[in-house]
Amino acid sequence: MPTANTALRGISLVCLTTPKQDEAVTFYESIGFEKRTDTPFGGGYRWIEMYPPEGSTGIALAPPPEGSTVEPAQTGITLTTGDIDAAHADMLAAGVDVDAEVSRMGDPVPPMFWFRDPSGHTLMVVQNTD
Template sequence: MLSVSLPVTDQDAALAFYTQVLGCELRFDAVVPPGVRMIEVVPPGSEVGLLLLPPDSPIPVALRLGTDDADAAYARLAAVDGVVHHNDEVLRWDGVPPMFHFSDPEGNSLVYLEDAAAG
């Protein structure tokens, strides 16, 4: 697992809490396509990031899993009964890795994110 997202109503307050109170390290803080501020912090002793996203964000609140080939993962999951793709294809935006959003047969929200370290 690369990260899990959390909905937060005040990103600045959440960032302060996670870094100053819980001791998380800031890994990423920028506006990404489609125009959403994405903040990622990492708890002490962990490699798994926490994404602090607005609750109404078009970026899904989901577990983010790494894959070395987003296209192959998309095709593999297309053949699995009960998996719901939320994107018509693998998303490719400037400055971010290829990714797609899907739900498992239980309805849990997941994202596959192409990650060179996953291979």
């Protein structure tokens, strides 16, 4: 049983493997994220952390292990917005690979759409119901 010191307390980062880190940084900055960490480490690699303007969980843009390829993944990462239609329109106008329309399944599922980053990873945007 975990103690108070060893209990898991939250999610700080989710990691996405990307072979073109600079392209990924430019992309995530274009949709409102800020780069908070960009640190070189062994073998010419860089550890990069991107964060949305609100919240404390970020996305680490990590290089793939040497000799491996990156396969696009359905990440399960869900971002929130106060206005799903405006967010969709903004991303579409910016040339982001987004779904053609916002998905509306009805209560209790919030309106949502999916988009793909430069590595082909899929992320979701949902309307915050707060």
